[in-house]
Amino acid sequence: MPLIEAKQLGIEFPVAPPNARSFRHLAIKAASRVGGRVSKSEGSFQFVQALDDISFTLKQGDRLGLFGHNGAGKTTLIRVLAGIYEPTRGSLRVVGRNVPMFDIGLGMDEEASGYENIRTRGLILGLSPEEIEERVPEIVEFAELGDYLELPIRTYSSGMLLRLVFSIAASIHGDIILMDEWIAVGDAQFRKKTHDRLQEITLRSGIVVLASHDHGLLRDTCNLGLYLEGGRVRAFGAIEDVMKELATD
Numbered sequence: 150m151p152l153i154e155a156k157q158l159g160i161e162f163p164v165a166p167p168n169a170r171s172f173r174h175l176a177i178k179a180a181s182r183v184g185g186r187v188s189k190s191e192g193s194f195q196f197v198q199a200l201d202d203i204s205f206t207l208k209q210g211d212r213l214g215l216f217g218h219n220g221a222g223k224t225t226l227i228r229v230l231a232g233i234y235e236p237t238r239g240s241l242r243v244v245g246r247n248v249p250m251f252d253i254g255l256g257m258d259e260e261a262s263g264y265e266n267i268r269t270r271g272l273i274l275g276l277s278p279e280e281i282e283e284r285v286p287e288i289v290e291f292a293e294l295g296d297y298l299e300l301p302i303r304t305y306s307s308g309m310l311l312r313l314v315f316s317i318a319a320s321i322h323g324d325i326i327l328m329d330e331w332i333a334v335g336d337a338q339f340r341k342k343t344h345d346r347l348q349e350i351t352l353r354s355g356i357v358v359l360a361s362h363d364h365g366l367l368r369d370t371c372n373l374g375l376y377l378e379g380g381r382v383r384a385f386g387a388i389e390d391v392m393k394e395l396a397t398d
């Protein structure tokens with residue numbers, strides 16, 4: 150059974166300011182609601198506290214929406230959950246097969262066709278060549294890109310690329326789906342399809358974590374919400390309660 154358990158999780162990034170002027174800019178930024186806190190200096194380094202004291206547990210069937218202003222820590226949290234960043238404080242337990250759906254162009258070859266990219270991305274996501282071949286018809290049907298799949302993906306619009314990447318990832322049957330903002334580039338019809346597919350995935354076995362500035366999308370997709378402010382938890386709980394907290398801003 151998939152599980153994500155974060156306990157007092159924190160991460161800070163060392164930043165070497167290129168010059169005194171940009172250093173002042175960082176200090177000004179720290180006083181606003183945008184971004185993490187610029188917390189302390191050690192020699193010529195400053196540290197950006199991107200996440201601080203984050204605790205939550207997600208179980209099978211949970212769909213967590215991440216809310217927060219620019220720089221609140223949403224992307225950083227998704228990357229920590231994906232194992233890309235190691236937390237510098239606290240602990241994280243992730244049980245289950247993790248399918249990242251962010252960094253949309255990562256592992257995609259601009260010059261290769263849609264079909265070729267299905268195969269390479271499938272390999273990157275851990276499928277065997279046989280498993281990929283079995284899934285190709287399902288991916289093609291879901292993406293609805295028709296003859297475009299024969300063309301290099303540099304000819305795709307961002308929404309078309311999203312269709313391809315989502316269709317590949319959704320066919321993997323992972324336990325944990327991690328998605329960043331980019332889903333918003335899909336058109337209304339594809340959003341409805343992705344929403345239905347996400348419901349299906351979570352009903353089947355999964356956990357979904359989705360970061361977005363589109364509150365309607367989060368409300369429609371998620372049962373839980375986590376509202377981050379300056380890298381800290383401002384609210385966590387049932388999606389409607391978190392949205393009430395947002396409304397007080």
Ligand SMILES: Nc1ncnc2c1ncn2[C@@H]1O[C@H](COP(=O)(O)OP(=O)(O)OP(=O)(O)O)[C@@H](O)[C@H]1O
Binds near residue numbers: 162164223
């Ligand atoms: N590699 C890094 N080095 C230094 N600071 C970083 C790094 N990655 C993120 N940060 C900082 O961590 C904080 C959180 O950034 P993050 O990208 O997680 O925010 P976000 O909530 O996803 O923002 P947005 O809504 O704008 O995408 C910001 O203050 C950002 O400047």
